[in-house]
Amino acid sequence: MFAATRAQPIANVLSTGVxxxxxxxxxxxxxxxxxxxxxxxxxxxxxMIASTKVSKAQRAMESA
Incomplete structure (x- = not known):
């Protein structure tokens, strides 16, 4: 009864690109x-941009 409605094997499904x-x-x-x-x-x-901004701010604080 169920043999007639059984799904396709996985290999057939995968080979079709589904x-x-x-x-x-x-x-x-x-x-x-x-x-x-x-x-x-x-x-x-x-x-990189953030670290550049931090180092620039640190230099500004040291020189101030």
Whole structure:
């Protein structure tokens, strides 16, 4: 009774490019990794700017 309505094997589903349970496609994962790398670059540059401002303020306090 249930054999006729059984779902396709996982290999057939994955080979067609259909998204499996909460798994992104390879392209989506690559885009997400690139976005994370870009966010890291932005964060690094923001830290550099902040440290420059702090050192500039410290020099101003010492000379005043």
């Amino acid at each position: 998204q499996a349970r909460n798994m992104g496609t390879l392209r989506e994962i690559q885009l997400r990794l690139n976005a994370i790398k870009n966010i890291g670059k932005i964060t690094k540059s923001m830290k």
